[in-house]
Structure formats: C-alpha cells, structure tokens
Amino acid sequence: MTRKNGKLPAPYEALARKMILTILIVSFIPVFLVSLTIYFQFHGLYRQKVEDHLVEMVRKHKQQIDAFLAARAADVQFLADSFGRAQLSDETFLQGQLAALQRAYGTTFVDLGVVDAQGHQVSYAGPFKLNRADYSRAAWFKQVLAQRTVITDVFLGLRGLPHFIVATRYGQDDDTWILRATIDFESFNKLVSNIRIGTTGIAFIVNRAGEFQTTASLPAAGKGCFAGFYACDADPSKKIHVFLRPDENGQESIFVTGLLKDRNWLLVYRQQAADAFSELHRAERMSLVFFVLGGVCLLVMAFVLSRRMVTRVAQADREKELMSRQVIEAGKLAGIGELAAGVAHEINNPVAVMIEEAGWIQDLMSDGSLDTPENQAEVRRALKQIHTQGQRCKEITRNLLSFARGSDSRNRPLDVNRVIGDVFNLLGQRAKYAQVAVETRLAPNLPLLTASETEMHQVMLNLVSNALQAMDKEGGGRLTVSTALADGKVVIEVTDTGPGIPEAILPRIFDPFFTTKPVGQGTGLGLSICYGIIHNMGGQIEVESRVGQGTSFRVILPVQTVDETDGK
Amino acid sequence: MSIAKVLLVDDEKAFVEAMTRRLVKRDVAIEAAYDGQEALAKLARDSGIEVVILDVKMPGMDGIETLAEIRRQFPLVETIMLTGHATVESAIEGMKRGAFDYLMKPCDIDALLAKVSEAAAVKRRREEKIVAARVQEITSRRP
Known part of the structure; x- marks a missing residue:
C-alpha cells in the first residue's frame, strides 16, 4: 500500500507545495521583520557610539594642543x-x-x-x-x-x-x-600624528588659509577656508563637527573636526568608514550568515515536514477510500437482504397458486374419476395454470438475477432507461401494494453512459425504494421518474409525493449510517452509497424537498466520450 | 349442508379460483372477493357468511384495514388471516385486532379446513348464546 518512490500524485504535490509556501511565508516574515528591526537599531546605536568616541578623542586632543x-x-x-x-x-x-x-x-x-x-x-x-x-x-x-x-x-x-x-x-x-x-x-x-586609530585613521591640522600645519596631509584637499573641512561661517558654538564624505580615493570616510588656537586652526581627524565601522560590519556579516543558515534550516524543515504530512494525508485518503469501498460492499449486502425479503413475498403468490392447483389434481385423483372428460379437462386446465405460475416465478427470479449477477463493478456502455426498466420490473409489485402510481418519462435516444450496471442498479433501486417507502407510510402517492439530456449530461429525476425531508436533517441524509428508521430496520447506507457511486462516476446528486409536498432527487451524470465498446 | 359459508378475499385471482374449487369439493360454501371494498360489500349483502379468509397484503385497502372494518360492521363474523413470510408481523397485528387466527400462505388445505370449521363453530356458539340471551330477556320481561 505504501509507495516508497517518494513521488506523490499531482493533487498531493500541489498540497505539499502550498504547505511549504505557507510555512516559509509564516516563518520568514517575522524573522525578517525582527532581523530588520534589530539590524537598524544596532546599526544606529553602534554608529553613534563610534562617532561619540571619535568626537571625544578629537576634543581631548584639541584641548591638549x-x-x-x-x-x-x-x-x-x-x-x-x-x-x-x-x-x-x-x-x-x-x-x-x-x-x-x-x-x-x-x-x-x-x-x-x-x-x-x-x-x-x-x-x-x-x-x-x-x-x-x-x-x-x-x-x-x-x-x-x-x-x-x-x-x-x-x-x-x-x-x-x-x-x-x-x-x-x-x-x-x-x-x-x-x-x-x-x-x-x-x-x-608628534602631538597630532600620535592620533591613530585602526589602519586608516589619521589626524592633521589645517589653518584658515587651507595650509597644512602638520606633516600628514591630503593631496586632494579642497581649497579655501580650512581646505574645505570647515565652513568659516559655521556656527562657532558647536566646537566639534562630524560628517561623512568620500576621501581622495573615493572611499566613504568619516571626518571629525575641531577648531583650535582661537579658531585659526582646525584639527581634522579622518578615518575610512569601512575601517571605523569594521566591528559593525563584522557583526552584520555574522548575522547575515546566521540568517542564511536559519533560512536554509527552515527551508529543509518546511520541505521535510510538509512532505511527511502530505504522505500521511495521502495514506489516510487511501484508507478512507478503502473504507468507503467496504461500506459500499456492506451496503450492497444489506440491500440484497432487503431485496430478497421482497422477492420472497412476491414469489409466494404464484407458489401458493401452484400448490393449490396441484392439490386440486390430487383431489380429483383421490376420487378416482380421472376418466371423465370433464375431469381430464380440469386436470389440463390446472396443469396449464401451474405452468403459467411457474413462468411467473421464473420471471421474478430472472429479474432478481439481473441485479445479483454483477457484483462486478466493471464499466461498460449502459442505457439508463433500461436500468430504470429493470428496477420497475422488480419494484413494480411493491409500488402497487404501496398504492403508488408510477409515471416514467424517459427521453428516447439517450447517449450510453460508461458505468457499472450493478452500481447504477443500486443507485436507482435505492432512490425508488426510498420513495416507495416514504409514500407507503403516507398511504400512497405518485412516483415520477424522468430522464433527460441537458448540457451533454444525463439527468435522472426521481420525484415522490411523500412526506418530504425536514430541512434540519436534509444536509445529513448522504452521511453514512444516518437513518430516520428505527434501530434494526435501516442501515443508513443507501443514500451514502448512492452518493459515493455517483461521485466516483464524476456525477452529482442533488436533493430538493418540501415537508408535506414531497422529495425530488436529481442525479446528473457526465457522458464519457471515450469509446470503451471494445471491452466486450 | 355445508361446513360453513366462507368469504375468500385475495387480490390473486388464480389463487382464489384454485382455493374455491378445493374448498367447494370439501363442502364449504364459498364467496369470492378480490379486494377489501368488494369483501365489505359482499358481507353487507349476504348475512349468511360466517368466516372470512383474508389476505394481509392487498393493493388498495389492505388486510389490516379490511379486518378493522369487518370487526366494526360485522362483529360476529370470524376472520382468518392469510399471510406471506414477510408479513408475519401484520398477522400478529391482525390477531391483536381481533382476527380468529392466521395461516402462512401457501397453507395446507386440511389445516385451513380445520380452522374454518373451528371459527364457524365459535361463531355459531356465540350466536346461539346471543339468541338464548335474547329469548331469556324476552321471557323474563313477562310479568
């Protein structure tokens, strides 16, 4: 039963894909949001810390100079x-x-x-x-x-x-x-050149005219006031300035400046941002690695988990299918039992006639007067009657056999109208006793369905038998069975004038083992079997009912265009 | 003089005919009816009918309903129910509603005959009692 090749049927593959996607979305979005928040918060804080450190250092040196x-x-x-x-x-x-x-x-x-x-x-x-x-x-x-x-x-x-x-x-x-x-x-x-942090941090002093006052210098420093490191008209109350801009090599760098010597000199500290924030970048790289690793773990987990779940579901489905097949078999047996009881009664009448006629011949023989022409004629009549009744029995058993024949559920081309005819051959007598007037409106020239004859018999037998039972309780009624072709589908409608089904239980009538009959009288399988059979055929069954007016079952079956006549 | 006058009610015409022949041969006077309504009509017309043999399963008015009607209209007439296997319950139901007895169909002719004579005897005895009671009533009225 278990398939080990790992390849699941298409709908299960789709289910697995959907599950993987859901797991990934649901788990990645929070992780992503949290990471993003932490990243930006940490980034800002660390930057601030680095800048504060540099500012403090420049302030100290400024005071020293x-x-x-x-x-x-x-x-x-x-x-x-x-x-x-x-x-x-x-x-x-x-x-x-x-x-x-x-x-x-x-x-x-x-x-x-x-x-x-x-x-x-x-x-x-x-x-x-x-x-x-x-x-x-x-x-x-x-x-x-x-x-x-x-x-x-x-x-x-x-x-x-x-x-x-x-x-x-x-x-x-x-x-x-x-x-x-x-x-x-x-x-x-020396006072200035001692300021060295990291690998790219350097400090130098520039005067108002933009001339370097220390050995460290930048070749491409700007012209004018403080070589462009400080705007001469800037607010003098703020003593230390921090800004980012590309250095002479185009590397993004952090600049910290402080005014010296009655604001005639400017102490400039410069460090490449990548160097200044190297710790930050290392933390970023590490968290990125963890994020990717976590993502890979999630991916693997989502894949494995959903695959396992879907395999479970597929197995459960297979078991359910097997179960419902067993239920259908059980229902068939129950149906055959019911049918047998009905047939036994029907066969009883002709048998009774035959016994009485045979008894009559014995009566005549015991008189010992078989020689008279009248008595001989009487015996002949009795024998003919026995023959007639025997024919009747044969007819009944033949009808029954047409139902019992197939426990095989092979599909073959099938005329729905003939199936309905078979059903009424069997249940006609019952309808008569239940005082039900039967009307059939069968559309001629219906296309043949590809279906199992046994299963179709079972469906129609259940529907008609339910209708008869419902109306029998009411003391009779009218049963209408019609077939039609609509939108390329065969529609069978079974309408009775019985008591109807209360709306409260209408949604449950197709449930297995749901029955309104007393314990021991109904299996509650009839309609659920019909439902199962019809759905397996790709059809639909609908019900419409009004309490006090009657119930109508509509079976809609697709006509297969596939030519399967070679099955014979 | 026949054993009893019997009304045979069954929707199966061939059965009624066969039964009639055999019972007539055994000195039973037979009337036939093919459904409940006809049976009631025959009973109303012929007060000499003592026993009704009634099939339980009939289209239209079924055996139980017919029995109820017979008990109501003709309380003195005894009824024997005939039933197939599937309707033993309805036979029991019939007994509860006042049928004299029931028989499985097809039945042995001698058993049926015995039941019919029994029922007829019961009916006759009861009638005699009624007559006697009437007579006593009438005589006791004299001062």
Missing part, C-alpha cells in the same frame, strides 16, 4: 617678564635661557631672539646664524605689533625649515622690543 600652545606662549612671556630687555639682549644670557628651556622641554624650543622696534634681531640664541636678521617685513612682526602675543602658522621662513614662532611684545613706541621663540615643528607634529 591648545594647552601646549598656551603653555609655550606663557613660557616666552615669563622669560620676557622675568629678565627684561637689557638682560635678554645679552646673547650669552639668552643662550643660557635657551639651554634651560631645552632642558625642561627637550627640543621643543629651537631658538630665542630679541627683536627691536624696527624688526632687527638684536640678540639671538640658537643653531642658525640669524644675528641681525631683518624681520621688518615678516607677517608675524606686523602682527605682534598689533597684538601683544602671537603664535604664527607654520612657515619656512629664513631658515628654509618648517617651524612656527611664538612672539611677545614689550615697551612703547621706539622702546618696543619683542621676544621671539621658534617652536620645533617635529615635536609639535
């Missing part, structure tokens, strides 16, 4: 305040001070110099030969005359090396003098 610059300016101012112009103009003393500063700060201070009001360097301490150098045209000199203390941008100057100057001014008019210190670029640069 600002503090460094302020401390250097304070050093220079302290020197000028402490010793005055006269002492500092002494080059030996100045060299002593430079040596002291270098002891304290390493190579941060490169040289020291005192410049007079005309821009001439009066005294100088340092590695370069810059005695009497003229700074009158230098930008910082003009600046220091206007402000008291100046920290310049990085420039090459007279010595041809990148450096910047911290200068402070003292005195009035012609007494004006300036103490100038050069800050080593390398030691300053």
Whole structure:
C-alpha cells in the first residue's frame, strides 16, 4: 500500500507545495521583520557610539594642543617678564635661557631672539646664524605689533625649515622690543600624528588659509577656508563637527573636526568608514550568515515536514477510500437482504397458486374419476395454470438475477432507461401494494453512459425504494421518474409525493449510517452509497424537498466520450 | 349442508379460483372477493357468511384495514388471516385486532379446513348464546 518512490500524485504535490509556501511565508516574515528591526537599531546605536568616541578623542586632543600652545606662549612671556630687555639682549644670557628651556622641554624650543622696534634681531640664541636678521617685513612682526602675543602658522621662513614662532611684545613706541621663540615643528607634529586609530585613521591640522600645519596631509584637499573641512561661517558654538564624505580615493570616510588656537586652526581627524565601522560590519556579516543558515534550516524543515504530512494525508485518503469501498460492499449486502425479503413475498403468490392447483389434481385423483372428460379437462386446465405460475416465478427470479449477477463493478456502455426498466420490473409489485402510481418519462435516444450496471442498479433501486417507502407510510402517492439530456449530461429525476425531508436533517441524509428508521430496520447506507457511486462516476446528486409536498432527487451524470465498446 | 359459508378475499385471482374449487369439493360454501371494498360489500349483502379468509397484503385497502372494518360492521363474523413470510408481523397485528387466527400462505388445505370449521363453530356458539340471551330477556320481561 505504501509507495516508497517518494513521488506523490499531482493533487498531493500541489498540497505539499502550498504547505511549504505557507510555512516559509509564516516563518520568514517575522524573522525578517525582527532581523530588520534589530539590524537598524544596532546599526544606529553602534554608529553613534563610534562617532561619540571619535568626537571625544578629537576634543581631548584639541584641548591638549591648545594647552601646549598656551603653555609655550606663557613660557616666552615669563622669560620676557622675568629678565627684561637689557638682560635678554645679552646673547650669552639668552643662550643660557635657551639651554634651560631645552632642558625642561627637550627640543621643543629651537631658538630665542630679541627683536627691536624696527624688526632687527638684536640678540639671538640658537643653531642658525640669524644675528641681525631683518624681520621688518615678516607677517608675524606686523602682527605682534598689533597684538601683544602671537603664535604664527607654520612657515619656512629664513631658515628654509618648517617651524612656527611664538612672539611677545614689550615697551612703547621706539622702546618696543619683542621676544621671539621658534617652536620645533617635529615635536609639535608628534602631538597630532600620535592620533591613530585602526589602519586608516589619521589626524592633521589645517589653518584658515587651507595650509597644512602638520606633516600628514591630503593631496586632494579642497581649497579655501580650512581646505574645505570647515565652513568659516559655521556656527562657532558647536566646537566639534562630524560628517561623512568620500576621501581622495573615493572611499566613504568619516571626518571629525575641531577648531583650535582661537579658531585659526582646525584639527581634522579622518578615518575610512569601512575601517571605523569594521566591528559593525563584522557583526552584520555574522548575522547575515546566521540568517542564511536559519533560512536554509527552515527551508529543509518546511520541505521535510510538509512532505511527511502530505504522505500521511495521502495514506489516510487511501484508507478512507478503502473504507468507503467496504461500506459500499456492506451496503450492497444489506440491500440484497432487503431485496430478497421482497422477492420472497412476491414469489409466494404464484407458489401458493401452484400448490393449490396441484392439490386440486390430487383431489380429483383421490376420487378416482380421472376418466371423465370433464375431469381430464380440469386436470389440463390446472396443469396449464401451474405452468403459467411457474413462468411467473421464473420471471421474478430472472429479474432478481439481473441485479445479483454483477457484483462486478466493471464499466461498460449502459442505457439508463433500461436500468430504470429493470428496477420497475422488480419494484413494480411493491409500488402497487404501496398504492403508488408510477409515471416514467424517459427521453428516447439517450447517449450510453460508461458505468457499472450493478452500481447504477443500486443507485436507482435505492432512490425508488426510498420513495416507495416514504409514500407507503403516507398511504400512497405518485412516483415520477424522468430522464433527460441537458448540457451533454444525463439527468435522472426521481420525484415522490411523500412526506418530504425536514430541512434540519436534509444536509445529513448522504452521511453514512444516518437513518430516520428505527434501530434494526435501516442501515443508513443507501443514500451514502448512492452518493459515493455517483461521485466516483464524476456525477452529482442533488436533493430538493418540501415537508408535506414531497422529495425530488436529481442525479446528473457526465457522458464519457471515450469509446470503451471494445471491452466486450 | 355445508361446513360453513366462507368469504375468500385475495387480490390473486388464480389463487382464489384454485382455493374455491378445493374448498367447494370439501363442502364449504364459498364467496369470492378480490379486494377489501368488494369483501365489505359482499358481507353487507349476504348475512349468511360466517368466516372470512383474508389476505394481509392487498393493493388498495389492505388486510389490516379490511379486518378493522369487518370487526366494526360485522362483529360476529370470524376472520382468518392469510399471510406471506414477510408479513408475519401484520398477522400478529391482525390477531391483536381481533382476527380468529392466521395461516402462512401457501397453507395446507386440511389445516385451513380445520380452522374454518373451528371459527364457524365459535361463531355459531356465540350466536346461539346471543339468541338464548335474547329469548331469556324476552321471557323474563313477562310479568
């Protein structure tokens, strides 16, 4: 019974497909929604975290650099305040001070110099030969005359090396003098170049004019204000800015900027987004892998589960089919029993006549007067009567045999009208006793159906017998059986004028074992067998009933065009 | 003098004819009817009928209905029910409704004859009692 090749019949395949689809849709949609929600939430949070970290780092360094610059300016101012112009103009003393500063700060201070009001360097301490150098045209000199203390941008100057100057001014008019210190670029640069995170994170400083103040630089940096990293007219209250844009190689990068040195310099930190968010991307990749793995598991489960279920269903269907076939067989037996009782009664009448006629002949013989012509004629008449009644019995048994013959349910071409004729041959007498007037309206030239004769007999026998029983209780009525051809289908209608079927039980009449008869009198199988047979033939059975007016059963059977006459 | 006067009711004409011949030969006076209505009509016409042999299964008015009608209209007439196998229940029903007895069809002629004479005897005895009662009533009325 079990088919092991795994291939199911087409409707079950369709069912399996539908189940797989349903399982997948139902399980994937929530998983997908949850994953999406978590992904976006996590994504946003992690991004925020990374940005906050970078902002904090830039803020810290910004403060550090600002503090460094302020401390250097304070050093220079302290020197000028402490010793005055006269002492500092002494080059030996100045060299002593430079040596002291270098002891304290390493190579941060490169040289020291005192410049007079005309821009001439009066005294100088340092590695370069810059005695009497003229700074009158230098930008910082003009600046220091206007402000008291100046920290310049990085420039090459007279010595041809990148450096910047911290200068402070003292005195009035012609007494004006300036103490100038050069800050080593390398030691300053370390403050910034130490900021390195990941593999692509770099930091640099750019001034208002867009010139880089550190060794790290970008070849394709923009022109203008802060090389395009900061809009000069931007809101100054917000000190740290974060933005994303492609770097010079077209890689999407994250930029964090902070203003320095009275907003003259801009600290820029840049890192490629892929690098900055590498942890995030790794988490994303992992969750994607899990999602795909889970999806594959779901797919396999949906496939296996639905296949197993459908196999179960198919098996249950097969068992049900077998069961209903057994029910039909049981119903057939019950039907034959009923039929036999009816036939026994019908055969009883002719048998009784035959016995009485035989008895009559015996009567005559016991008188011993068979020689008289009248008695001989009487015996002949009696024998003829016995013969007639015997014929009647034969007719009845022949009718019965036409029903009992086929327990075979092979399909063959079948004339519905003949089946109805057979049924009335058998049940005509019963109709007479039940006082039912029978009317048949059979359409001539109906196409032959391809059906089992036994099964058709059973259907018609059940319907007619039900109608007769219903009307017998009512004391008679009218039974109309008609056949017709409509839309290429054969329609058989059995209409009685019995008590009708209450609407409450109408939907249940085709259920197996449903009966209104007392226990032991009806099997409740008749109509369910009819239903089964007709549906197996691809037909339909409909019922229409009105309480007090009667019931009408309509059987609609398709006409097979397939030529099966060669079955003979 | 016949054993009894009998009305034979059956829709099977051949059966009625065969029975009639055999019963007549055994000194039974026979009237025949082929359905319930006809039987009632014959009973009404002929008050001499003592026993009715009644088939249970008949088209139109069936045996039970006819029996009920006979008991109502002619209470003194005795009825013997004839039944096929399938209708034993209706024979019992008939007994409950006042039939004298029942017989399975086809039946042995001698058994039938015995039942008929029995029924006729019962009927006659009852009639005699009624007559006697009447006579007593009439005589006792005298002062």
